[in-house]
Every structure is written in structure tokens, then in C-alpha cells.
Amino acid sequence: MKTNTCSVSLSINGEKKTFATRPDEKLLDLLRREGYKGTKYGCGQGTCGACTVIMDGRAVYACLLYAMQAEGRKVRTIESMGTYDKPAPIQQELVAAGAVQCGYCIPGIIMSATALMEAEKDISDETAKEYMDGNLCRCTGYEKIWVALRRTIDRAAAEPKKKASAKGGKK
Amino acid sequence: MKLCEFIRPASLAQARAALRKLGPKGMPLAGGTALHFMPGKAPVSAVDITGLGLSYIRQKGAFFEIGAATPLSDIQRHRGPRWAMHEICRRISTHQIRNVSTIGGNIARVFPWADLPVVLLAMNARLVIYSGKMKEMGADEYFSSQPARLFRGGDLLAAVKIPVLKAHHGFGSVKAARNAAAFSMVTIAALLELKDGKIADARVAAGSAIPFPKRLPSVEAALIGKEPSAEVFRAAAALAGADAKWCKQEGMSAEYVANLAEVSIVDALERAAEFARGRTA
Numbered sequence: 001m002k003t004n005t006c007s008v009s010l011s012i013n014g015e016k017k018t019f020a021t022r023p024d025e026k027l028l029d030l031l032r033r034e035g036y037k038g039t040k041y042g043c044g045q046g047t048c049g050a051c052t053v054i055m056d057g058r059a060v061y062a063c064l065l066y067a068m069q070a071e072g073r074k075v076r077t078i079e080s081m082g083t084y085d086k087p088a089p090i091q092q093e094l095v096a097a098g099a100v101q102c103g104y105c106i107p108g109i110i111m112s113a114t115a116l117m118e119a120e121k122d123i124s125d126e127t128a129k130e131y132m133d134g135n136l137c138r139c140t141g142y143e144k145i146w147v148a149l150r151r152t153i154d155r156a157a158a159e160p161k162k163k164a165s166a167k168g169g170k171k
Numbered sequence: 172m173k174l175c176e177f178i179r180p181a182s183l184a185q186a187r188a189a190l191r192k193l194g195p196k197g198m199p200l201a202g203g204t205a206l207h208f209m210p211g212k213a214p215v216s217a218v219d220i221t222g223l224g225l226s227y228i229r230q231k232g233a234f235f236e237i238g239a240a241t242p243l244s245d246i247q248r249h250r251g252p253r254w255a256m257h258e259i260c261r262r263i264s265t266h267q268i269r270n271v272s273t274i275g276g277n278i279a280r281v282f283p284w285a286d287l288p289v290v291l292l293a294m295n296a297r298l299v300i301y302s303g304k305m306k307e308m309g310a311d312e313y314f315s316s317q318p319a320r321l322f323r324g325g326d327l328l329a330a331v332k333i334p335v336l337k338a339h340h341g342f343g344s345v346k347a348a349r350n351a352a353a354f355s356m357v358t359i360a361a362l363l364e365l366k367d368g369k370i371a372d373a374r375v376a377a378g379s380a381i382p383f384p385k386r387l388p389s390v391e392a393a394l395i396g397k398e399p400s401a402e403v404f405r406a407a408a409a410l411a412g413a414d415a416k417w418c419k420q421e422g423m424s425a426e427y428v429a430n431l432a433e434v435s436i437v438d439a440l441e442r443a444a445e446f447a448r449g450r451t452a
Contacts, residue, residue: 004176023175066217
């Protein structure tokens, strides 16, 4: 049977885009060929987490989604996070903790951590581990990644209090 | 599995019509994670059922009804009176998979390592199938052999109905796996009904270490009328070999797997008894 060509329209990092694709093209392949190369190809079978992106607020494996499944969805990749000059808090903490060695898993780790911090309040260790259970790292042994994540969570939790006390001080 | 077409029907009727027309060349797609690993050189047309309003969890009378396209992470995060489904969903694969994989996809075609069929057998769930109209069947009939047999004519799984556990009912499940995200080595689920301090009814099911998930009638019979104690649970679990032929697995002899299954049965029963005595889920 001949494979049909088709198109998919989605939002990537806030920009609406339409791409020609094939029914069996994976979201990971589409993203990478369209220049979103921060999303990594690791195992290609939904195990390692290097290809993790956020779709409609949820962390997903781009290697286990057909591009057509992203129709009308909001996809966020690592390119939506901080830059070299202005890293996001999780990126700052990963560097500070020495959690980045080869770095291949880090885009996926950051996207899972971001999904966690945007979805949950008062994040317990158990909840954090649950959100991170689909990301493998073969360099750092996880301890430093864990330290960086916990620091980022604690930093985010302290932010509203700081803002609130700053507002209170102005009154 | 290769896809050659991606169809987005506007209704269940349209989805069924498309699947009937396509026959073996059509495949319903919800989360779609399993499709990537399914064998078959011939390309198939995917019929996407995610836009048909089948993603929901609601309590209707004596049942929780879960739409077939509900992601496992939604079931894991749901809370309701005496809700017990989150326990096993938390243990299935990884966070990213649970965000995509659906309850329907897990049970429309049963893989040997699947956990949900075990739980649904023990829970005495009911399965709602769309065949032009909605029809229901019990888990015992649905899982009597590969459920894919029920969908050959284009029919679709629409929902799963889980009985709301009553005050004297308790549920427990155990999944033994090498690590948090690994496939199950043994999965056991148990539902106990206690009355006047004794077990009035029991449903115990197993999966993963046997070719197809099934209930363990000898274990169930050994529980009824007895007090829910560790001794009774151990004696009942020892009878599991009469109902299931445990298979050896990589690095594990059949004898080891049988021991693992027996220990897991006792654990699941203890959890169920604790739940029935008032543990909050």
C-alpha cells in the first residue's frame, strides 16, 4: 500500500506551524528535521527519555508519538527553555551541581523537571521521583541531578514568598 | 508497525465504519505507544479515537466509569471514595508513557506482561463495547481469551466500569519487577469482601508469569469462610500452583517464579484485608 503524505498543524514553543509529514513519521523525527535538534534521539523505544518534550503540559516521549498525534497540540522543546547567556533556573542548578557530563540526557531531564514544576505544588520527593522515572542518565549516577532538581524546586517554592514579602514591604 | 494512513473520525460510528471497511488493514489508535512495537510488515491505516470524547473518569451509581482513551496518568492521579486504581497505574512503565498510554490500549490487546487485565479481573470490572450500540460484558468473559477477538468487526472498546468498593470490601495489588519502570515478573490483584470478621467473598487474579492473565479459583476457594489472617493467606497462596503453571523467565527458574508468585499473593491479600479494615486508598 502506498504511504500517503499529509500535513500536521501544531504549536511549537508558542509558534503555530504546519508541516508536511507522513502517517508513520515520528514526532521526534519531524522536530529534528525542522531544526529542533535539542530534542535527542536516544533509544528510539520509549525507555531513555532523551527525546522528552512537553505536549499540552505533559511530558511525553517524542520517539513514541506519531507526528500526526500532535495535531492541534502545544508542543514545547528544550529550545523554549533558557539560553547559554540566560539559563533557566533548572539549567543553572544542573551546572552548579556538576550534574552535566556528556549532556545527552539533559534536554529530556529538563523537560520532565519543567513538567513537574508546572503541574505540581508542594512537590514531595516521591512526586518528583515519579515525574523523573522515565529519564535515564548513564554518567552522573543521578545524585547530582537530584540535588539540582531539589534546589530548583526549593528555589521556586521560595520565590512567591520573596515576592509576597517584597510587596508587603512597599505597603 | 508501519502506518500508511491516519484517519480522524468524528464519531464512534464513523470510527467503527472505517475499521469495518479496512478490516485487518485498520488499527484503532489512542495513545499509540504499542503500535511502534507491533509486528507486521504490511502497513496499516490508523483510526485515531482520541477525539471522540472517550477520555474521562466519572462515578455513575455503583461504578466508576473510565473512558477507553483515558491516559493511565489520569487514572493514577484520580481520587474518589475508596478508589484503588491509582495503585497499579503508578507502577506501569514511566511517567512519559503513562501520560500517553490509555486504559483501552492496555486491555484491547493483552500483552503477557500487562498489569491492568489482572486488576480488572480481580475487581470484577465490566467492559463497555461499541458495536453500533453499547453492550457490556464482565471481565471474566472479556479476558477468557485474547480480547482482540471481540474487535475484528470494527467494534471498539468504549469504557471500563469499576465497581465502587463498599465499606467492607478491600483491594490490593502487587507488581514484582526488577526496577520501577520494568515489565512485571508477576502481577497479583485481590479483592476481598469481609463479613463478621470472615472472608465472605474473594477474587484473586494473576498475570505476567503465566501466558495469559487469569483468576486463581483454588486460592479463592481456600479463603472463603476463613478469617483474614497471614496463616490463611499463606495456606491459600500455596494452592496457586493448581490454577497456574508458572513459567521460567530470564535468569529465573519456574520454581523461583512460583515462590515469587506465592509471596506476592500473600502481600496482595494482606493489602486487600488492610483496605477492607479501613485503610484509606
